Amino acid sequence: MATEESKANVKRVQVKRFKPEEYPEKHYLNQETGLWAWLTTVDHKKIGLMYLMSVAFFFFIGGMLALLIRTELLTPARTFMDADVYNQVFTLHGAIMIFFFLIPSVPAALGNFILPLQLGAKDVAFPRLNLASFYIYVIGALFTITAIFTGGVDTGWTFYTPYSATTGGSVMMMTMGVFILGFSSILTGLNFIVTIHKLRSPGITWNRLPLNLWGLYATSIIQILATPVLAITLLLLTMERALGIGIFDPALGGDPVLYQHFFWFYSHPAVYIMIVPGFGIISEVISTFSRKVIFGYWAIALSSLAIAFIGFLVWGHHMFTAGQSSLASMVFSFLTFLVGIPTGIKIFNWLATMYRGSIDMKTPMLYAMVFLFLFTIGGFTGIMLGALSVDVHLHDTYYVVAHFHYVMMGGMVMAFLAGLHYWWPKMFGRMYSEFWAKLSCGLVFIGFNMTFLPQFIMGAQGMPRRYFNYIDQFQSFHQFSTLGAYVMGVAFFIMAGYLFHSLRKGKRAAANPWGSRALEWQTSSPAPLHNFEHTPVIINGPYDYHKPMSEFQLGIATPHNDHHADENVSHTESEKEQV
Amino acid sequence: MSEPSVIEENKSHVLHHFIDSDQQFEASKLGMWVFLVTEILFFGGLFAAYIVYRAWYPDLYLQASEELNTFWGAVNTAVLIGSSLTVAMAIRSAQLNQIKGLITNLYITIGLALTFMVIKYFEYAHKFEIGILPGSYYSYEGIAHEKANIFFSIYYMMTGLHGIHVLIGIGLMIWLVVKAKKNVLHSGYYTPVEITGLYWHLVDVIWIFLFPLLYLID
Numbered sequence: 009m010a011t012e013e014s015k016a017n018v019k020r021v022q023v024k025r026f027k028p029e030e031y032p033e034k035h036y037l038n039q040e041t042g043l044w045a046w047l048t049t050v051d052h053k054k055i056g057l058m059y060l061m062s063v064a065f066f067f068f069i070g071g072m073l074a075l076l077i078r079t080e081l082l083t084p085a086r087t088f089m090d091a092d093v094y095n096q097v098f099t100l101h102g103a104i105m106i107f108f109f110l111i112p113s114v115p116a117a118l119g120n121f122i123l124p125l126q127l128g129a130k131d132v133a134f135p136r137l138n139l140a141s142f143y144i145y146v147i148g149a150l151f152t153i154t155a156i157f158t159g160g161v162d163t164g165w166t167f168y169t170p171y172s173a174t175t176g177g178s179v180m181m182m183t184m185g186v187f188i189l190g191f192s193s194i195l196t197g198l199n200f201i202v203t204i205h206k207l208r209s210p211g212i213t214w215n216r217l218p219l220n221l222w223g224l225y226a227t228s229i230i231q232i233l234a235t236p237v238l239a240i241t242l243l244l245l246t247m248e249r250a251l252g253i254g255i256f257d258p259a260l261g262g263d264p265v266l267y268q269h270f271f272w273f274y275s276h277p278a279v280y281i282m283i284v285p286g287f288g289i290i291s292e293v294i295s296t297f298s299r300k301v302i303f304g305y306w307a308i309a310l311s312s313l314a315i316a317f318i319g320f321l322v323w324g325h326h327m328f329t330a331g332q333s334s335l336a337s338m339v340f341s342f343l344t345f346l347v348g349i350p351t352g353i354k355i356f357n358w359l360a361t362m363y364r365g366s367i368d369m370k371t372p373m374l375y376a377m378v379f380l381f382l383f384t385i386g387g388f389t390g391i392m393l394g395a396l397s398v399d400v401h402l403h404d405t406y407y408v409v410a411h412f413h414y415v416m417m418g419g420m421v422m423a424f425l426a427g428l429h430y431w432w433p434k435m436f437g438r439m440y441s442e443f444w445a446k447l448s449c450g451l452v453f454i455g456f457n458m459t460f461l462p463q464f465i466m467g468a469q470g471m472p473r474r475y476f477n478y479i480d481q482f483q484s485f486h487q488f489s490t491l492g493a494y495v496m497g498v499a500f501f502i503m504a505g506y507l508f509h510s511l512r513k514g515k516r517a518a519a520n521p522w523g524s525r526a527l528e529w530q531t532s533s534p535a536p537l538h539n540f541e542h543t544p545v546i547i548n549g550p551y552d553y554h555k556p557m558s559e560f561q562l563g564i565a566t567p568h569n570d571h572h573a574d575e576n577v578s579h580t581e582s583e584k585e586q587v
Numbered sequence: 588m589s590e591p592s593v594i595e596e597n598k599s600h601v602l603h604h605f606i607d608s609d610q611q612f613e614a615s616k617l618g619m620w621v622f623l624v625t626e627i628l629f630f631g632g633l634f635a636a637y638i639v640y641r642a643w644y645p646d647l648y649l650q651a652s653e654e655l656n657t658f659w660g661a662v663n664t665a666v667l668i669g670s671s672l673t674v675a676m677a678i679r680s681a682q683l684n685q686i687k688g689l690i691t692n693l694y695i696t697i698g699l700a701l702t703f704m705v706i707k708y709f710e711y712a713h714k715f716e717i718g719i720l721p722g723s724y725y726s727y728e729g730i731a732h733e734k735a736n737i738f739f740s741i742y743y744m745m746t747g748l749h750g751i752h753v754l755i756g757i758g759l760m761i762w763l764v765v766k767a768k769k770n771v772l773h774s775g776y777y778t779p780v781e782i783t784g785l786y787w788h789l790v791d792v793i794w795i796f797l798f799p800l801l802y803l804i805d
Contacts, residue, residue, distance in 0.1 A: 130604035133614045198621045206614040207604070236625045240632030244744065251722030253740035255636055260723065261734045266639060270632060543606070 028519040028532040035437065035534040050135035053535060055142050056121030057435065060428075062145065063117050066108040071500060073101035078459075078493040081486045084478050091476040095162035096177070098474060102165030107186050108149060110420055111278065114285035115231070116145070116196050118427045119224050121435060123200060125528035125535060126218045128209025128544045133202040141195035144188055151185030154178070164474060166275070169256040169267040173248045180249050187242045190235045193281070197231030200224055209527075211546030211563070218526055218550040219295075219308050223288020226312035230277045230284070230319060238274035241267070265330055272323035280319040282416060284312055286423030287354055290376050293426050294358050295551045296524040297373035298365030302551040304357035311350035318346050325394055329403045337396055344394035351387055355380065370522070371445040375426035378453050382418025386411060389464065404474075407467025410460045418456060425449075425503075432507070433521050437534040438514030444506040451499035458492025523557065526550040530562050600776040612778050619782040623789045626752075630793055633745050637800065640737055650730050651738035652804045654719065656710060660802040663706050664794065670699035671791040674784045677763075681777035689780065690767050696787070697760045700753055707750055714739075745797055752790045759783045 036053050046054060076097050080087045089097070120138065124131055132138050155161055155178040163172040163179060172179050204217070204225050217225075245267070247253045254260030256267040287308075295302040302308065324332060324340030358380065367373065389411040393399050402408060433439055462485040467473075471482050478486065520529040527550060531540050545563030548555060598608065605611040641648050673695045680688035718726040721743040725736040763780055766772055772780060 133604075134618060135602075135604065137618075194625050198618055198625070201621055202614050202618045205617055206610060232621055232625050233628055236629035237632050240629050244632070244636070247722065247740075247744065251724070251740075253722040253744065254737050255640075255740055261737055263639075266636070270635070538603075 028530055030519055030532065031437075031516055032532040032534075032536065034536070035532065036537045037436070037534050039537045048139070050131070050139050051537065052120050052124050052132050052135065052138060053435075053539075055138050056117055056119075058142055059112060059117040059120060059145070060435075062149070063109050063113045066104050066149070067113075070101055070105040070109055071497065073097050073104070075493055075497055077101060078490040080476075081478075082490050084480055084483055086476075092162065094476045095474075096160035099161050099164050100156060103152070103161070103182065103186070105416075106165055106278070106282075107189055108152070110282040110416060111189075111193055112145060112196075113282075113424050114289065114420075114427065115200070115224060115227055115281070116141070116192070118289070118424070118431065119200065119227075119285060120196070122427075122431055122528055123203060123221060123224060124207070125434070125531065125539055126221055126526065126550075127203065127207055127212060128527055128540060128546060129203065129207040130538045130540075132199045133207055134199050137195055138199055141192040141199070144195070145192040148185045148187075148189030148192060151181055151188060155181035155185060166271060167242075167245060168271075169245065169248065169262075169264045170258055172245060173257045174259075180246050183242045183246050187239055187246070190239045190242075193231050194235045194239075197228035197235070200228040201232065204228075209544050209546055211544075212527075215305070216546065216549045217309070218288075219291035219302065219305070219312075220285075220288035222309040222312050223285045223291070226316040227281055227284045229313075230281050230316050233320070234274045234277035234281070237270065238278070241270040241274065244270075265327065265332065268327050268330055269323070272326045273320075276323040276326065277316075277319045279415070280315055282420045283423075284315055286379070286420045286427075287312060289423045289427035289430070290358060290379055291354075292524075292526065293372045293376045293430050294361050295553070296430075296522050296526070297368045297370055297376070298362045299368070299523070299553050300361055300365035300551075301553050302357070303360035303363075304353070305551070307353050308357050311353045314350040315347060318343065318350070322347060322394075325399070328396060328399045341394055341396045341399075345391060347394075348387065348391050355384060355387075368522075371440075371442060371449060372426045372430035372522075374446060374449045375422050375429060378449065379419060379422040379426060382414055382422060382453075382456065386414030386416075386418050390415060402467060404472055405467035406463040406471045406473055409473050410463035410467060413456075413460050413463075418460075422452075425452075430522070431528075432510070433517030434528060434533050434535060436511055436514075437517050438510045439517050439521065440510035440514055441506050444502060448499045448502040448506070451502070452496055455492045455495030455497075455499055458495060459489050460492070462486075462489045462492075525552050525555075525560060527562075600771070600778075608775060612781075615778045615782055616785070619785045623785060626789055626793075630745075630748070633741065633748070634796075634800075637741050637745070640734075640741065644732070644734055644737075647732045647734050647738055648804055650732055651735055651742075652801060654714070654727075654730065655742075655802045656713075657802050659706050659710055660798050663703050664798045666699050666703050666706070667791045667794050670696045670703075671788055673699065674760075674787045678777065678780050678784045681772055681780045682774055684774040686767055686770070686772065689772065690764055693760050693764050693767070697757055697764075700757045700760070703753060704750065704757075707746065742801055745801070749790070749793055749797060752793070756783070756787050756790055759786065 036051060040049065040051070046058070049055065076089070077094070080089050080094055080097075120132070158181060159177040161177050161179055161182045163175060167179065167183060172183075204221055208217075244253070244255055248256050248262075252260055254262045256262045256264055258264055291302060291308055322340055322344045324336055325344045328337050328341070358376075369377075389407070393402060393408060393411055429440070429445060463471075466482050466485045469482075471478060471485075517533045519532045521533070522529070525548065527544070527546060528535075530544070542564045547563055548560055552560065601608050601611055605614070673692045677689050677692035677696065680686075680692055714720075717729070719739055720726065722736070722740055725739060727735070760783065763772075763783055766779060
């Protein structure tokens with residue numbers, strides 16, 4: 009590998025074994041404590057935890073709203089709430105789950121915590137901006153909560169015009185909330201891109217970047233390219249309501265389909281903002297718990313970027329029945345099928361990683377398995393919806409609802425839970441109860457399928473989405489679905505229970521409880537305030553399971569070590585071994 | 588380019604999580620470039636709306652742009668391009684450690700930006716007077732086209748958002764003057780000047796697109 013020239017350039021870096029402190033006395037959780045220190049912290053780990061609490065709160069709210077929806081649908085007519093209230097409840101469920109839970113869940117909560125650790129950096133590139141983005145999120149959330157209490161919103165989470173421009177309630181407050189939230193998402197994406205480019209420790213070359221970071225990198229690119237378009241769309245919509253500027257409202261000479269184009273130009277890539285970081289987590293978890301080098305590293309890394317790219321070209325498949333030209337529909341339909349290729353590449357590479365691995369079915373791996381099962385169903389039904397003739401039949405039915413939940417909840421939420429359980433010991437230095445965690449995972453799986461499988465059938469038979477009433481023939485499906493939702497509700501309460509329990513009473517976690525080779529596990533649990541006591545020099549890749557743990561070591565860099573000499577560092581090491 | 592400064596060994600500006608001053612500078616600059624990409628997409632939505640409506644109603648645009656004052660638009664274009672020059676000179680002064688020159692150039696830039704806003708104010712005021720108001724308040728009779736209000740909605744959205752960006756730029760420039768007077772900026776650390784300059788060039792470039800697209804069509 010090393011040519012004569014590069015040998016001449018080799019820097020001798022002092023490499024000594026780097027063993028993390030077990031059960032540290034001082035770590036980031038017990039330094040700089042107190043409410044004010046937390047609220048003004050610029051530490052990425054604490055900001056990540058604050059995000060985690062916020063998204064958990066909104067997941068709870070959104071989940072309760074889902075249970076209300078399902079309860080109302082127990083009977084074909086009114087069960088316990090009026091149709092107007094029902095419209096507001098499903099709108100809020102969608103808007104809260106998407107904008108306040110799914111979008112920030114992995115990047116802002118888990119990503120913030122784990123990204124600098126995986127890079128061997130002390131923090132993200134712009135720590136103050138990171139804190140600012142958290143407060144922007146909070147302000148956006150306050151706007152939304154105000155909207156709920158000042159009239160509510162009944163437009164559905166898509167805010168389609170002309171209805172959204174003319175209906176009552178606090179649509180403006182809500183769209184402003186989402187508008188503000190968008191900036192939080194943009195700033196997080198910006199921060200991650202710069203951090204990954206500029207703050208990698210010596211030795212982390214692009215082909216040693218953990219796949220989780222490839223996922224976050226692709227996500228960040230979508231965030232910075234798509235979110236501004238949502239911002240301008242919602243600003244125009246707000247102006248439509250405030251001043252009647254007439255760009256989207258047909259009564260004033262505008263065009264509602266233009267709104268749909270604008271909206272989906274963001275919102276289709278947005279579903280990849282939600283799912284691509286999940287792919288990253290699954291790659292980490294599957295490799296760690298299969299004890300195997302990840303299969304097809306570059307295929308997985310580049311397919312994330314491919315999804316990010318293709319994701320920008322398919323927004324028209326949301327409008328097959330909205331009156332766009334049939335040529336446009338054909339092109340969008342064809343492009344939609346292309347998304348299946350990189351996604352399939354990922355699935356096959358994960359399966360190949362597991363093949364002949366020594367699989368350890370710990371809770372994170374269990375969630376990864378659930379993810380593979382549910383996400384594959386979600387993906388295939390997505391291909392069906394992308395087919396033009398089928399979509400005309402299935403558009404705006406429960407089939408779409410079921411597909412979306414299989415991808416977003418079955419895919420993204422399961423990946424989020426896999427990541428949460430995987431990094432929980434690193435976050436809090438405590439282990440949770442494996443028994444209760446597995447039980448809850450099983451219940452989520454059962455409840456999820458009970459809830460959404462019947463919705464595929466109902467949708468195929470013509471049950472339209474968002475309807476308050478339905479005909480009697482669907483009642484048994486709806487009731488089964490509601491039952492499933494309750495099972496999931498119970499499962500999530502169990503989860504909340506054992507996770508809270510582990511915070512106080514859980515067994516203390518070792519620095520590397522899973523025997524992972526990734527960098528974040530080479531520091532103590534919970535992590536020290538500045539992540540690593542020294543700037544680490546990375547000698548091995550994050551998936552080097554073919555090397556025994558005893559040979560696995562990090563180097564220690566001298567201060568002001570040149571960040572750009574990373575490749576040379578590994579050469580030094582390999583030469584040393586040869587000598 | 589990334590040679591460490593030998594003139595001054597002042598490292599107080601390097602934040603704890605960076606290895607050295609160069610890494611911090613490069614990170615900040617990349618961050619600003621990424622932010623400018625988001626700005627382009629933000630305005631891109633409006634440009635898309637502009638294109639769509641222009642394709643649908645070409646004569647509307649021809650008629651309505653007659654109402655815009657090409658002379659003052661051209662003056663404003665010259666003013667903004669001039670301010671881009673002075674902001675570039677400000678960066679140069681900072682690189683050469685000429686703090687006085689830096690402050691002077693920033694003052695000129697602020698002055699030009701304010702000139703732009705004043706001219707814009709008179710343009711808006713004139714339109715408001717004859718009834719060209721945004722959205723449903725539109726009441727001007729002089730354009731024989733039923734969608735005239737939409738052209739001006741797009742006009743007000745585009746120039747309005749651009750104006751807000753100019754105001755933010757003025758705020759940033761004042762912040763830089765304060766920093767420079769406190770002697771925080773020097774040739775080893777002029778990152779804020781550099782990235783504000785990048786931002787200001789983008790504001791300028793957007794106007795360079797807005798001017799012909801809105802004022803010069805016939």
